[in-house]
Amino acid sequence: MNAVGKKDAARAAELRELIRHHNYRYYVLDDPEIPDVEYDRMFRELEALEEAHPDLRTEDSPTQRVGGAPVEGFKEVRHLRPMLSLDNAFTADELVAFDRRVRDRLKAEEAIEYAAETKLDGMAISLLYEGGQLVRGATRGDGQTGEEVTHNVRTVESIPLKLRGRGHPARLEIRGEIYMPKAGFAQLNSRLAERGAKTFVNPRNAAAGTLRQLDPKVAASRPLEFFAYGVGFFEDGVLPTRHSEILAMLRDWGVRVSPLTQVVTGAEGCQAYYDEMLGQRDDLPYEIDGVVFKVDNVELQQDLGFVSRAPRWAVAFKFPAQEVTTVLNGIDFQVGRTGALTPVARLEPVFVGGVTVSNATLHNMDEIERKDVRVGDTVIVRRAGDVIPEVVKVVQERRHGNPEPVRLPKKCPACGSDVVRPEGQVVARCSGGLVCPAQRKEKLRHFASRRAMDIEGLGAKIVEQLVEQGIDGREIHDPADIYALTADQLAQLERMGEKSANNLVAAIERSKNTTLPRFLYALGIPEVGEVTAAVLARHFGDLDALMAAEVNQLEAVPDVGPVVAQHVYEFFHQDENLKVIAALREHGVSWPTEVPTGGAKPLSNMTFVLTGTLESMTRDEAKKRIEAAGGKVTGSVSKNTNYVVAGADPGSKLKKAEELGVAVLDESGLLSQL
Ligand code: 9MJ
Numbered sequence: 272m273n274a275v276g277k278k279d280a281a282r283a284a285e286l287r288e289l290i291r292h293h294n295y296r297y298y299v300l301d302d303p304e305i306p307d308v309e310y311d312r313m314f315r316e317l318e319a320l321e322e323a324h325p326d327l328r329t330e331d332s333p334t335q336r337v338g339g340a341p342v343e344g345f346k347e348v349r350h351l352r353p354m355l356s357l358d359n360a361f362t363a364d365e366l367v368a369f370d371r372r373v374r375d376r377l378k379a380e381e382a383i384e385y386a387a388e389t390k391l392d393g394m395a396i397s398l399l400y401e402g403g404q405l406v407r408g409a410t411r412g413d414g415q416t417g418e419e420v421t422h423n424v425r426t427v428e429s430i431p432l433k434l435r436g437r438g439h440p441a442r443l444e445i446r447g448e449i450y451m452p453k454a455g456f457a458q459l460n461s462r463l464a465e466r467g468a469k470t471f472v473n474p475r476n477a478a479a480g481t482l483r484q485l486d487p488k489v490a491a492s493r494p495l496e497f498f499a500y501g502v503g504f505f506e507d508g509v510l511p512t513r514h515s516e517i518l519a520m521l522r523d524w525g526v527r528v529s530p531l532t533q534v535v536t537g538a539e540g541c542q543a544y545y546d547e548m549l550g551q552r553d554d555l556p557y558e559i560d561g562v563v564f565k566v567d568n569v570e571l572q573q574d575l576g577f578v579s580r581a582p583r584w585a586v587a588f589k590f591p592a593q594e595v596t597t598v599l600n601g602i603d604f605q606v607g608r609t610g611a612l613t614p615v616a617r618l619e620p621v622f623v624g625g626v627t628v629s630n631a632t633l634h635n636m637d638e639i640e641r642k643d644v645r646v647g648d649t650v651i652v653r654r655a656g657d658v659i660p661e662v663v664k665v666v667q668e669r670r671h672g673n674p675e676p677v678r679l680p681k682k683c684p685a686c687g688s689d690v691v692r693p694e695g696q697v698v699a700r701c702s703g704g705l706v707c708p709a710q711r712k713e714k715l716r717h718f719a720s721r722r723a724m725d726i727e728g729l730g731a732k733i734v735e736q737l738v739e740q741g742i743d744g745r746e747i748h749d750p751a752d753i754y755a756l757t758a759d760q761l762a763q764l765e766r767m768g769e770k771s772a773n774n775l776v777a778a779i780e781r782s783k784n785t786t787l788p789r790f791l792y793a794l795g796i797p798e799v800g801e802v803t804a805a806v807l808a809r810h811f812g813d814l815d816a817l818m819a820a821e822v823n824q825l826e827a828v829p830d831v832g833p834v835v836a837q838h839v840y841e842f843f844h845q846d847e848n849l850k851v852i853a854a855l856r857e858h859g860v861s862w863p864t865e866v867p868t869g870g871a872k873p874l875s876n877m878t879f880v881l882t883g884t885l886e887s888m889t890r891d892e893a894k895k896r897i898e899a900a901g902g903k904v905t906g907s908v909s910k911n912t913n914y915v916v917a918g919a920d921p922g923s924k925l926k927k928a929e930e931l932g933v934a935v936l937d938e939s940g941l942l943s944q945l
Pocket of ligand 1: 355356357388389390391392393448500501563585
């Protein structure tokens, strides 16, 4: 090799090490040292070097994740040690019984220490490393033999192609779970739906379907991640004598291990861990379906041994299922505040995600057709977190006879007006406007809601009475009518005493002092949520300027697309709406004038890093709002960061901010910046 060649070879080796190091900081420690752009620059430099000198390419180079051509089929792999499954516990009593069995068998006097892990809902995977190099990835299969999926496993960036450090056994089989994060799953599904391709029912199926692809390019394009939870086979080497220490060792070797892993003591410690993780379940970026407890002392594990297909030293304590089957008894169409008809599934009541559910959304007619949902079907219902329960799939095998396809009603079920569904649009709407009591109720409820005009005490029950009965023989027609209500009139309503009526009148009065963004949001213009309302208010500064804006002026507002612009324009060109707005102003509804920015965004050129849990929004929402205001959100703190936003339980990023002297905002600080 000539001198230049040697220099290139040395640089390529250096870049590979650097990239591996930064992968470790990013994926394993979740604490990146450099911004993404710098990482990308190194990556591209290595790619260019390898392109120029193909002999510099190594099998374990970070650029070589997507190997050659698609495989022809899957080879069977015999596991070096069986991959066992886990016994399940569903109740606290079953957990206590597990702990008792362990202690009885071991004749233990003292409480047992357990390694406590979250139970990821993905695909179990075996990774074989020889001399520190990843040589094989295989699915669990039946536990004895699985399928070789090395070509796909190599594309998972959180799986190291080469282990860090030294001292690893000559052959080492690492076991863990490959999963798809919730956000990546949602994006993948919408990408698939856009193309008219079949979508996946849940992240677990998406991960499984991806690993079973023959072409590694497909897997590389999908967001798979990995957490290790143990070691299977190993040869020529020594491992620590505690499961928790083995996991810590894996982490040192560059393997990603869940940061939620802990050591707990006795059944009580296990129960506390379960409770804690159940509480965090919905906030985690990936799905877990329970927790796993493993006797931490490896020698004791060996004493306990196995029964048939599961170890005696471990148990999975399952969370309430988030997906169950039930029967679809009927479909009703609900009318929302903009008249949109939403098909709602009436279900045989079923316990799912910790509560009994008897209604679930079917989204729209397209979804009903795509899923081929018919009354009488057995369906899979999903309820995860605070999200509205939804029907995700029909169990076709359980369909009886040939039920009729669902049809969109021609008339609004609430007011009998025509239902219209413009060509090419997904949403069908009632054309009744404020004639329709369902639309009126929803409009009023929205108008009075906390994030809109914030009229405390004017909830769904009161609105329903106002719309259905009217007051003194007069209809409550639109939001302006609320401001004419007197305490005497309100006191006529059911379950409304004199005191509550007075409180409500006071709340209505207070709501007159508002802000333009709140007022715009409260009007309920289709497609105008809080963020868009704020953007419009800032851009135009006052309501009259906004009302006078032409479609092209609206489209010129950052983040306002043609659809939103059209909705806003149409809203302010309907007499009915203009009358309501004039009446509201007449009643004294007012707001301070905003300083119009005419386009400049409040957070332009500012970089934010988010850490910890925020109260009023998820991190994802915060990111969207910062971006809508022109700011940027990055994953790592550097001296170029303007603000670190720290919620509850902030991570190492807060420390980093303090070290670098970067300004730290709490949640209310962020809100005022926004
Ligand atoms: C999951 N799915 O997260 C095990 N698992 O241990 C964890 N699965 C397991 N451990 C032995 N955390 C067999 C399976």
